[in-house]
Amino acid sequence: MDPINKFTGSGLVNLLGSTRKARIMSASALFLAVCAFGAAGVAPLAPDAAELPVTSVTTDLALPSLSDQINALQQQESTEKYVHEERIRAGDTLATLMTRLGVEDDAAENFIKKDKVAKGVMQLKTGKRVQAQTDENGNLIWLRATVVDGKDIPVKNISITRNGDKFEASEVAAKLERRVEMHSRTIETTLFAATDNSNDGAKLPDSVVKQIVEMFSTNIDFRSDLKRGDNFNVVYESFYQDGEFVKAGRILAGEFTNRGVTYQSVWFEDPVSGQSGYYSVDGKALKKAFLKSPLEFSRISSGFSMRVHPISGNWKQHKGIDFAAAAGTPIRAAGDGVVDFAGMDKGGYGNLVVLKHWANYTTAYAHMSGFAPGLKKGQKVSQGDVIGYVGSTGWSTGAHLHYEFRVGGDAKDPSKLAMIQQAPLTTAEMARFKSVSGEMMHRFALLRPLGRTAAMMAAK
Numbered sequence: 001m002d003p004i005n006k007f008t009g010s011g012l013v014n015l016l017g018s019t020r021k022a023r024i025m026s027a028s029a030l031f032l033a034v035c036a037f038g039a040a041g042v043a044p045l046a047p048d049a050a051e052l053p054v055t056s057v058t059t060d061l062a063l064p065s066l067s068d069q070i071n072a073l074q075q076q077e078s079t080e081k082y083v084h085e086e087r088i089r090a091g092d093t094l095a096t097l098m099t100r101l102g103v104e105d106d107a108a109e110n111f112i113k114k115d116k117v118a119k120g121v122m123q124l125k126t127g128k129r130v131q132a133q134t135d136e137n138g139n140l141i142w143l144r145a146t147v148v149d150g151k152d153i154p155v156k157n158i159s160i161t162r163n164g165d166k167f168e169a170s171e172v173a174a175k176l177e178r179r180v181e182m183h184s185r186t187i188e189t190t191l192f193a194a195t196d197n198s199n200d201g202a203k204l205p206d207s208v209v210k211q212i213v214e215m216f217s218t219n220i221d222f223r224s225d226l227k228r229g230d231n232f233n234v235v236y237e238s239f240y241q242d243g244e245f246v247k248a249g250r251i252l253a254g255e256f257t258n259r260g261v262t263y264q265s266v267w268f269e270d271p272v273s274g275q276s277g278y279y280s281v282d283g284k285a286l287k288k289a290f291l292k293s294p295l296e297f298s299r300i301s302s303g304f305s306m307r308v309h310p311i312s313g314n315w316k317q318h319k320g321i322d323f324a325a326a327a328g329t330p331i332r333a334a335g336d337g338v339v340d341f342a343g344m345d346k347g348g349y350g351n352l353v354v355l356k357h358w359a360n361y362t363t364a365y366a367h368m369s370g371f372a373p374g375l376k377k378g379q380k381v382s383q384g385d386v387i388g389y390v391g392s393t394g395w396s397t398g399a400h401l402h403y404e405f406r407v408g409g410d411a412k413d414p415s416k417l418a419m420i421q422q423a424p425l426t427t428a429e430m431a432r433f434k435s436v437s438g439e440m441m442h443r444f445a446l447l448r449p450l451g452r453t454a455a456m457m458a459a460k
Contacts, residue, residue, distance in 0.1 A: 104138030285422035350394025
C-alpha cells in the first residue's frame with residue numbers, strides 16, 4: 001500500500017477511532033477521580049420523599065377493659081395509709097380521741113381497753129400528743145403515745161401495732177434528745193421582763209430564770225440592784241422528744257453584768273472523780289461546802305449549848321442543833337458526801353444517817369421517821385439530796401431534826417465556824433475544768449454584741 005494512502009480509508013478511520021477512544025477514556029478517568037475526591041467532602045443528596053414507596057399497614061388494637069381500670073384504681077386506694085396527730089383535750093374519752101384520729105375500728109378500741117399496756121393511752125394528760133396511722137376504711141395500723149410523770153416529764157412510750165387481725169402493745173423507756181441552748185438578754189425593766197421578750201423570739205424557761213437568780217444572788221440583789229442596760233448571757237441544756245420541747249435542764253454557764261461589774265459561773269462535773277459544782281472561770285468553787293440548814297423551812301428549837309435533857313432531866317451539853325418541823329418534812333444532805341451509816345441507832349438517836357464529807361468533816365441527822373428510798377451505806381449523795389424525813393424516833397419528845405456537825409469526830413457548833421468552801425479541784429481536775437471553761441468562754445464571746453457581729457461576718 002502506498003504510504004501516503006495508509007492513513008486513508010479504513011486505516012484513517014481506525015486511527016481516528018482509536019484516538020477518540022483514548023480521549024474519552026482519559027476524560028472518564030479524570031471525571032471519576034474528581035468525583036472520588038469530592039465524595040470525601042460532599043454528602044450524597046437525600047432522595048425525594050415523593051419518590052419513596054408508601055405502604056399502608058392496618059392493625060386491630062384491643063381497647064383496655066374499663067372494669068380492669070376500676071379494679072386497679074381500687075387496689076391502689078386500698079394501699080393508701082393516713083397518719084393523724086391529735087392532742088389530748090380535757091374531758092376526752094377513748095372514743096372521742098379515736099374519732100379525731102380517724103380510727104373507726106371497734107377491735108382496736110376493745111384491745112386498748114383490755115390490754116394492760118395499751119390501756120395507758122387512756123391515762124394520757126391533757127395537751128399530750130398522740131399519733132395514729134389508718135387505712136382508707138379507718139382501720140388502725142399503729143398508734144403511738146407518750147406517758148408522762150407528775151412533772152410532765154416523759155416516762156415511757158406506748159406503741160400499738162396491728163399484726164394481721166390482732167394487735168400487739170409494747171412500751172419502752174422514753175429517750176430524750178439533749179440540746180445546748182445559749183441566749184443573751186439586756187435588762188430594760190425587770191429580769192422577768194427580759195426573759196419573756198427578746199429579739200430571737202425565745203422565752204427563757206422559768207426553771208432557767210430561777211437558776212439565774214440562785215446562781216448570782218450572793219452578789220446581786222435582783223429586787224433593788226438591777227439597772228437598765230445590765231445584761232446577761234446564759235448557756236443551758238434542754239431536752240426534746242420527737243422535736244417537741246420537754247424540759248429545761250441545768251445551766252451550764254452564766255455571765256451577768258450588773259452596774260459594770262461582770263460575774264461568771266461555769267458548771268463542772270469531773271468525769272473521773274465525780275466532783276461537781278459551779279466554779280469561777282479560774283477554777284474556784286462558788287458553792288459553799290455545807291447548807292446553813294438541812295431543812296428548807298424550819299426554826300431552831302434548841303441550839304448548841306448546855307441544857308436540861310428533856311427525857312433524863314440531867315444538865316448536859318447539847319452537841320447539835322434541833323430544827324422543829326412537821327413530821328415527814330424532807331431532810332436534805334448538808335453537803336456532798338458518802339453515806340457512812342443509815343439505820344436505827346442504839347444510843348437514843350433513833351433513825352440516824354451519818355454522812356462523810358471531804359477532809360475530816362461529817363454530819364449526822366437523827367430522829368428520822370424514815371429514810372429516802374434506796375439509801376444505803378456507801379452511796380454517794382449531793383448537797384441538797386433528800387436523805388430522809390423528820391420524825392420523833394429514839395429519845396425524842398416531838399417531831400424535830402437533831403443535826404450535828406462534826407470535825408474529826410468531835411461535834412462543833414456550825415454557827416460559830418467560818419463558812420467552809422467546797423473542796424478545791426486537784427491538779428488533774430483543774431486541767432479538765434479548763435477545757436470545759438474554755439468552751440464556755442468561747443460561747444460567751446459569741447453571745448456578746450461584738451462577738452455576734454464577728455460571727456455573722458465570718459459566716460458571710
